[in-house]
Amino acid sequence: MARLLECRLNGRDRADAVADNILLLDYLREKVGLTGTKTGCDGGECGACTVLIDNKPTLSCLTLATTVHGKRVDTIESLGTEGQLSAIQRGFHEKLGSQCGYCTPGFIMASAGLLRKNPDPSDAEIIEALGSNICRCTGYVKIIEAVRFAVALGKQGLAP
């Protein structure tokens, strides 16, 4: 069965007919064409598919698309503007928080969720907030440095 899904996706209102058994991840990638959100383990273990629903990091591979009706959904594509990276994107760029890059959209969205709630987190809070995400390249140290860098940029007024 299909139904009308209305949500605010990356700051724009959208309305799409989606089937009941479509995952948010597949809706974003296949229907809307936002392929920044990645399919990783595809079972809720790796965090590569993390998006923000009402500013809270959520696994889009375990969320049914129709359950975000009326909510605000932000993906990696919502960050930054033409020619200007967001604070967290800058951090990952400057501090080499990204190597192969596959996990990066998930890490950035999990970090964005953290910084929207808590603009000045401690190292322990950063580590805790990224606990649902897996990276096989960086060893995490550079990712934590990247978020720290974003915190500093945030204090200068750059949006997370």
Add this chain to the structure above:
Amino acid sequence: MDALPEFRIVSPTTLAEAIAARADNPKAMPLGGGTDLVVNIRRGIVSPQVLIDMNGVQELHAIGVDEKSIELGASARLSEIAEHPAINKYYPVVAQAAAHIAGPTHRNMGTIGGNLCLDTRCIFYNQSEWWRSANNHCLKTTGTICHVAPKSRGVCFATFSGDLAPALLALNADVDIAGPKGRRTIPLEKLYIGFARQDVPVTEMQGDGKYYLSLRPGEIVTAVRAKNTPGLRSAYDKIRIRRSIEYPVAGVAVALRKDGGSLADLRVAFTGTNPRPVLLAGTAELCGGVFDERVIKGLDALVRDQIMPMKTTFTPGHYRRRVAGVLARRLVSRLFEG
């Protein structure tokens, strides 16, 4: 993972609608955060024809906490519970247990109702359809033997691994249930029937890893609540293979009360060890004196007798039993002395 099969989602906005939707569709399952259910659907473990999205039912989101009592609606998010100041202050065992569940993103999704009813787990069960069919399936799905205990005579040993159940058992919580025949409230301990006894047949009051909840057809857990006891100290701790995100090797909740220098009251509950969360029986006999070698030995003996980890995870049963005992001892001594 496999693609999702066809199903229909029903989105009730009141509890009455949710109960009615369940009564209309006997093969329906309630959907909370989806972190357990959606994975199981994608593995072909369960195939509900209808999902009832419980998130639109406002009354189930309520969190009521003060110094005297705690009441949590079934749709309360695990992250809300873990971060709630009053829960951390008056019922630390509940906040700590919630904070120990999976990772932070999962906690934004998962609900207390889902965690209390979490499906039991086993290495022969939480696998893809393809994997399980190559192994002739198992008792918990469509197979005829339990691969963990092939001589178990029809008893399933899948392990209960929700973290909030032991925390709330340690507080003597009650659980509210709603169904087609009305509402009822039972002690939380009575919700769990995974005794896995091989000498008696599986009944409504005596189940195993497969029949692990005493919910009747169409019933839904709506809330859980407990009263505070003045002077109660409580805590939760858990050992897991990866600290940031994992089911428990063993999890332990402890609540105790001191009277001067002696142990006045002690409740200890475990998860990740049996097909049900186990509230240790016989702890009252350990109370009445100081916390000494006698209490430690007595606690060890109770754990040895009542904790029954089987080879349902990658860690062997004897290791999980020892971990459970050590965790319990550490927590009791920390709370007594702290």
